[in-house]
Every structure is written in structure tokens, then in C-alpha cells.
Amino acid sequence: MKSILKHPSIRSAARRAHRTSCNTRFVNTLHQPGDPRVAARRADAPFRLAIIGSGPSGFYTAYRVQSKLPTARIDMYEALPVPFGLVRFGVAPDHPEVKFCINKFDEVARHPNFKYIGNTPIGSTSLPFSSLLPNYNAILLSYGASKDKTLKLPGESTLLGIHSARAFVGWYNGLPEHRDLNPNLEGNDGKAVVIGQGNVALDVARILLTGVDGLRKTDITEYALEALSRSKIKEVEVVGRRGPLQAAFTIKEVRELMTLPSVGFEPVPPSVIPQDTSTLPRAKRRLMDTINKGTKSYPLEKNWKLSFFNSPTAFLSSPSNPDQLSHIRFEKTAPVEGTNGDKVVGTGEHKDVYASLAFRSIGYKSEPISGMVEAGIPFDEKNGVVCNALGRVARPTPEGDIQVPGMYTTGWVRRGPTGVIASTMMDAFDAGDNIVNDWLGGVEFLGKEGDVRMGWEAVKREHSRIGLKAVHWSDWDKIDKAEKERGMKLGKEREKFGTEEEMMAIV
Amino acid sequence: MPPPRGSSIFRNLQSRCSNRLFYAADSILPPCTRPTPTRTPVHPGAYNRTFATRTLRPLPSSIYLRQFTTTSYLSHGHLTPPKPGEELKVTFVTKEGNEFTFEVAEGDNLLDIGQAHDLEMEGACGGSCACSTCHVIVEDQEMYDLLEEPDDDENDMLDLAFGLTETSRLGCQVKMKKDIDGLKVKLPAMTRNLQASDFK
Numbered sequence: 115m116k117s118i119l120k121h122p123s124i125r126s127a128a129r130r131a132h133r134t135s136c137n138t139r140f141v142n143t144l145h146q147p148g149d150p151r152v153a154a155r156r157a158d159a160p161f162r163l164a165i166i167g168s169g170p171s172g173f174y175t176a177y178r179v180q181s182k183l184p185t186a187r188i189d190m191y192e193a194l195p196v197p198f199g200l201v202r203f204g205v206a207p208d209h210p211e212v213k214f215c216i217n218k219f220d221e222v223a224r225h226p227n228f229k230y231i232g233n234t235p236i237g238s239t240s241l242p243f244s245s246l247l248p249n250y251n252a253i254l255l256s257y258g259a260s261k262d263k264t265l266k267l268p269g270e271s272t273l274l275g276i277h278s279a280r281a282f283v284g285w286y287n288g289l290p291e292h293r294d295l296n297p298n299l300e301g302n303d304g305k306a307v308v309i310g311q312g313n314v315a316l317d318v319a320r321i322l323l324t325g326v327d328g329l330r331k332t333d334i335t336e337y338a339l340e341a342l343s344r345s346k347i348k349e350v351e352v353v354g355r356r357g358p359l360q361a362a363f364t365i366k367e368v369r370e371l372m373t374l375p376s377v378g379f380e381p382v383p384p385s386v387i388p389q390d391t392s393t394l395p396r397a398k399r400r401l402m403d404t405i406n407k408g409t410k411s412y413p414l415e416k417n418w419k420l421s422f423f424n425s426p427t428a429f430l431s432s433p434s435n436p437d438q439l440s441h442i443r444f445e446k447t448a449p450v451e452g453t454n455g456d457k458v459v460g461t462g463e464h465k466d467v468y469a470s471l472a473f474r475s476i477g478y479k480s481e482p483i484s485g486m487v488e489a490g491i492p493f494d495e496k497n498g499v500v501c502n503a504l505g506r507v508a509r510p511t512p513e514g515d516i517q518v519p520g521m522y523t524t525g526w527v528r529r530g531p532t533g534v535i536a537s538t539m540m541d542a543f544d545a546g547d548n549i550v551n552d553w554l555g556g557v558e559f560l561g562k563e564g565d566v567r568m569g570w571e572a573v574k575r576e577h578s579r580i581g582l583k584a585v586h587w588s589d590w591d592k593i594d595k596a597e598k599e600r601g602m603k604l605g606k607e608r609e610k611f612g613t614e615e616e617m618m619a620i621v
Numbered sequence: 622m623p624p625p626r627g628s629s630i631f632r633n634l635q636s637r638c639s640n641r642l643f644y645a646a647d648s649i650l651p652p653c654t655r656p657t658p659t660r661t662p663v664h665p666g667a668y669n670r671t672f673a674t675r676t677l678r679p680l681p682s683s684i685y686l687r688q689f690t691t692t693s694y695l696s697h698g699h700l701t702p703p704k705p706g707e708e709l710k711v712t713f714v715t716k717e718g719n720e721f722t723f724e725v726a727e728g729d730n731l732l733d734i735g736q737a738h739d740l741e742m743e744g745a746c747g748g749s750c751a752c753s754t755c756h757v758i759v760e761d762q763e764m765y766d767l768l769e770e771p772d773d774d775e776n777d778m779l780d781l782a783f784g785l786t787e788t789s790r791l792g793c794q795v796k797m798k799k800d801i802d803g804l805k806v807k808l809p810a811m812t813r814n815l816q817a818s819d820f821k
Contacts, residue, residue: 214747366751366777397780534781535745536753543812 154556161186161553162567164250166236166483167257168192169199171525173219174539175254178546180225183553187227189250189570193235194290195585195617196593197223199258201535202610203289206317207332208324210607215535223587229570231577232585233618236483240580241573243485249572251559252549255491255500255507255523256542259478259531265309269429270474275301275439276429279314279475286321286338288610290617293337299345301470306347307442309426310475311354312362312532318473319350320370323377323416333607350418351467355425355447357455358387358405359394362532365401371418372404378414382406386422423447425460429472441468478531490518502528505545506552520560522549589621596620700737701726709797712805713740714760720805727799731757731792731806741811748793750774753782755792757806762788767801784809 163179165172168190176188196202198216205212223230236243236257246253262280270276277297284292299306299322306322308315321329326343354361372379382405389406391399405420424444432440443466447458479498487493492501492509500523502508507521524545525538533541553559561567577584585593593611600609611617703709708724713735715721725734732755735742743754756779759765765788771779775794779785790806797804 209751211746211749211751214749214751215745217747218743218745364777365780366774369773369777396785400776400780534752536781536783539743539745539754540783540812547812 155554157183157554158185159553160566161252162250162569163188163252163254163549164246164569165190165254165256167199167255167525167527168197168230168232169256169258169525170201170215170219170535170538171258171528171542171545172199172254172256173197173215173222174542175256175522175524175546175549176228177218177222178543179549180222180228182546182550184225185227186550187229187569188225189229189231189573190223191234191236191241191246192230192232192585193240193257195233195589195614195621196611197230197232197590203284203287204314205287206283206321207287207329207334208320210332212535223590228587230585230587230590231570232590233582233614234577234584238484240582241577243483243489245573245576247489247560249568249570250520251553251561251567252520252522253560254545254549255483255486255521255527256525256545257480257483257527259480259498259526261479261481262474263477263479265426265474265476267426267428269431269439272437273429273431273439274298274437275470276472276474279308279310279318279473280478282318282473283314286334286342288335288612290612290614293612296341298471299341299347301346303468303470304346304348305469306350306471306473307467307469308350308352308473308475309442310477311352311420312475312477313364313367315352315473315475316363316367316371318475319352319418320367320374322347322350323371323374323418325375328374331606333601333610335610335612336604337612347471348416351421351469352418353421353424353426353444353467355423356458357422357449358382358402358420359398360455361401361420361422364534365397365404368401368404372407372409376415377409378412378417379409380412380417380419381408382420382422423449423458424465425458427464430466439470439472441466442472478526480527480531489521491521492518497530499530500527505541505548517557519558583618583621585618585621593617593620700729700733703727709799709802710804711797712803713738713742713757714805714807715740716808716810725797727797729797731755731790731795731797733793734797735792735808740808742792742808743811744793750778750791750794753778753791754811756782756784756809757790757792757795758786758809759788759790760805760807764801764804765790768795782809 161183163186165176165188172190176190179186179188190197198219201213201216201219222228234241236246262278264270264278275298277295281292281295282297283289285295285297308318321342322345326339329339329342371377387405388394388402391402391406394402423446425447426442427445428443429439430441430443431438443464445460446463446465448461449455450457450459480500481498482491482493482500490509491507493499494501500507501510502523503515503517505522505524505528507518507523508515509518522545524542526532528545529541574584594608597608597610601607603609611620703724703726707727709727710722711725711731711734712720712722721738721740723734723738730748732742732744732748735755736744742757744752745754746752748755759768768790771790771794775791778791779789782789792806795804795806
């Protein structure tokens, strides 16, 4: 990686920062507001915050900072022309109520001290991270988790018919990166396997099993609707390495699948799932009861099942069609005693599941932005998160955590890719509180005390050199309006533009 | 006497004013006219903590519309003013322990009431029972038992609520009725700062 800062001491600090795993303990050794060693700042002292990423975590933090410190000037950078991150590209199209939070974000974006800068990736290929440093008092890293974890199994990257759930979700939600995924849903076996048992896995299963008529009025992309209308998928198996108590999906998503018309659920064998649930904590108890209750009848026209204690070992093809997935080999697992089922080991017993379509849904991971580590931000490669103590970027040392001045993080890049909007909101409010309390409390931020930071006013000069047109909120309004108009013609909420070129053509 | 700089009143004023500027851009409202001294008491932050409990009558609906509604889909504050003699009392206890009592009409839900009075209460899904951000805790078990049972959808969301209790409900699903006049609910903290679960 090219080092921006040449000084040897900085380089060694960067090396230390780029550690594989930072065991940041949630112990705060930073200056607390009211610490007699620091002088408090006035509420009207000019404050400039850069937010990287326009998903829910970034917007909710902006909202919190605006409500606590209305004079704060916030610039939000987004790699794509369009805002809202996973609310737009992750939340399933048949969950429009979950997307309601964009109304709040829209309100935040129209605050006079807020600037949206879309179509501007931060990093080596576009606007260097280092160009933000001299122009802001603080930087919030809320760019989420843009990569997905891989199984690293034979055949995974070579055979046709294996997709990442992230790509599939991005495809039906209109994420430009996956516009051309074109999954083949017309295999004659009519079966799909989803590996992983989180809510994304259940979203994939639900989209495959819901008839297209149930999706027509949603904001699912037309090309996805068209492909789904030709789908032959009749059976979806959602496979987990561990048991039902360890599954990450939540009850709402399970219940939705149990109530889909003409979709049956294959009962889970009683040996695998607790039958007496009365001693379980509330959420687990209700989840197990819902799975045990299943659907009224089975089998029906289309069916799904949950398989537990199966770990994939290889993706295989048949000799007649060596490029196409034909079956997946699983090894049965068993819980390790004393771990409450959190850990499992292989039993050596294998079975093959035949399916021409498979989705890998084992989680997302974050990556450091190019130039970030050189700026002294420690990144935990193992867990794929920025090292932090409750959202303050912090370098763990034997003496305790040391805050990296002016650097904050929230959302999935802070805590890993889990949680619903409510947890992201809480996390973002924590980050917002920390930023404002640290600022007013006189904690060290970027640059010298009293420096005037110019924010976007200064960054845009550098931006003009990279040859990308910045998209502002008024431009997004145009895209939004155009998408809604396209949708109206089709009798739906909106029809998203599937490519960045189409979006930019409106601007 | 003007409030001291940095006090909660001052912050609220600032916040109002900046909101006002943006609202003013596409409406006929003059910029930054709120709040006037007579209206400030609807702000929880405007209370002195020593006056913990007060009863407030909601403002006439015309003021609500001006104050809380920008466009129809952005608003939550669809409160109807109660008919004289039919006011129902509901008390919110903030996470700081301050109590605010409002007189409301039958049928209003707790999320709308809380947001109309600028309490720190979020409704990320717009009150459609699809998130857990409007989680409230009913203080009194007997009062909790008087409420209609939460349905599966609400329970599914409560399962994900932070700090769930035996008497937790979603504010958007609890509608005011005569038999729960005097209902008192606690608002859980919206952040996890310094909570034990983070020190692992």
C-alpha cells in the first residue's frame, strides 16, 4: 500500500495500526468532558464534521449531532450518486415500512448546515482520504461493510450457479455493482440452497418463493421482476452450521415465510430443535415456537426448509456439465460440549444436497479505506471493523486505549455486520453524543486549536481535479423524482435506475 | 431573563430556529419565529427539573399543523385536540427522570403524542410496527394488564427491543382509551453509552 505520509515514525505507527485484530476493550481512557486538563469549547465554536457513507448509521449520527449542536456543519460523502446505503440497497422491497426512516434522513439532509456530496468515493481511485484531514475537525467513518465473506471452498468461485446473497440482494434492489448478475433461476431441478441463517438468507428465500404478483407494487427492479417471473424455483433449503438456537435470523422474517401463500415449511425434526421451550429466554422461545408451529400444511406448491448442523465442504458439478453446480457436499456437525452450542465440530459424516443454484449468505465484512490506516486509524482485519471504544476510534495499547483525535466510527464498520435499524440508530446516537460531548468538552480534535476548517468549500477544489461530478441533495431530488415517475408508469412506488450512468444522466 | 448559553433552553431554541429556516424555504412561514415564551412549555427541555410534573393541554390543532407538519408524509403529529371534559391524561417519564403529563384525546397513540411534544422518541418505521424504536415501558403492571394484548407483529418487534421488560410496549401500538386514563410510561434510553453490556 502506498504510504502518503513519508515520515518513518508515522510509517511505523501505521504498521502498528494495521494489525490483524484489535482487542479494543470498552474502557475509556480518553479525556472526559469536564476534565480539568482541557478547556471546554463554546457551543458556537465553528465545527466541521465529514461523514463517510450515507447509510442509516451516517444519517442518524448527523441527526443526533444536528439536534445537539445545530451550528455543526456536516458534509456527507457517498461513493454512489444516490444516498441511503442499505436502506435503499439492502432492505427487501417487500419491507417498505422499514424504509420509512428515509423521511427522517431527508429532513436531516435539508438542514441548512448539511451538505450531501454523492458520486464521490473516498480512497485511492477518487478523492484521497488525506484531502479530508486538513479540512475538518472530525471525520465519522460510517461506510458500512461493502464486501462479503467467502467460504473458500473448492468450486465456490469457479462453478456457475453460485452467488453471494449480497450480490443477489444488490441485484434485485438495483445496486449498480450487481446490475448484471442475471442469476439463472430456471434450473430444471427447481431447487435453491442458501448457506447461512441470518435475515439476509431469509430475505433471499422469501424473494425466491414469493410470487411476483406479491412484488409488483414494491420498488423491486423491473429486470429482477422479469427474471423472477420466469423462475422455476419451488424449493429453498436454508442451511446452517449450528443449531436453531444459534441462528441469527429474527422472528419477523421467519413468520413472514410461514405465512406466504402456497408456501409450505418442512417440519424440523424434533431431535434437532428444542420441544420444551418454556425455559428459554423470551425471544428464543417465541422464535423456536414459531419454527415448531411451521405452516398449516406441508407440502404445498412451493416449499422451504431449515437445515441445521451442516457445514458445506465443497461445491461440485456433474460430469455431463462440468461448469455448472449440481450438488453441494455438507459435513454433519455436532455441538462442542460446554460451549452451549456456540461452537460445532465436524462429525466426519457427509451428505450431498442437489441444487443447481446456491447462495452464500454468511455475512458481510468491511475493508479499510485506502489512506485510512496511514492516517493512524487502526483497522481490525480479523473482525473487519475499525478499532474503537464505543465509537471513538481508539488504538489499543498495553496502557489502555488511546483515542485517535477527531476520528469516530459507527454502524457496521464499527461493530460488524449485524443488527436492525433500531440497533444502528442507537449506535449512531452514541457516536453523535460522543462527538458533541468531546467537542464541547474540549477534547483534542483534528488540527490545531482555533484553526478554521473549510470543509467542502476547500475539498471541492481538489474534487474538481478528479473529474467526477459531485451530486448534491437537489440533484438527488431530481433522481428521486425521475425514479418515482418511472415507477408510477408501472404502478409501483419507484423504479430505480440500475446504473450510475442513468442516475448521472438525470443530474 | 434570557436563558444562559448552553442551557437546554438555548439549545432547543437553536434547534427550532435552524429547523425553521429550512421549513421556511418552502413555506410561507417567517423564519425563526418560534418559540414564543407562551409556547415554550411544550418543550420538555424547557422545564426546570424541580417542577417535575405538570399537566399540559395540547395546543389547538392549527398550531400543531404549523409546528410539527412540513408535508403530510413527514409528519407524525396527527393529534386531535380533546373535547372539553373528555381529556385523557398520559404521563411520560424521560430517561433523565423528568415527568410530562399531557391531556390528549381518545384514540391518539403514544408515539404521536410523544413526538408532537418533542419528547426523545423515535418512530423509524413511521409507526407501522416494523421497528422497535418507540419502545415504552408501562410503569404500572395493573395498567399494563388493562391494555389490549400486543399482537404477534408487535411482540416480534419487542423481541428486538433494547432493555425489554415484562411491561414493554411499542408506543405506536398503544392508543389512548378511557380505561387507561392516567397511563404512565417510561421512555428507555436511546443510546447505550456506558451501559454494562458494552463492557465485555
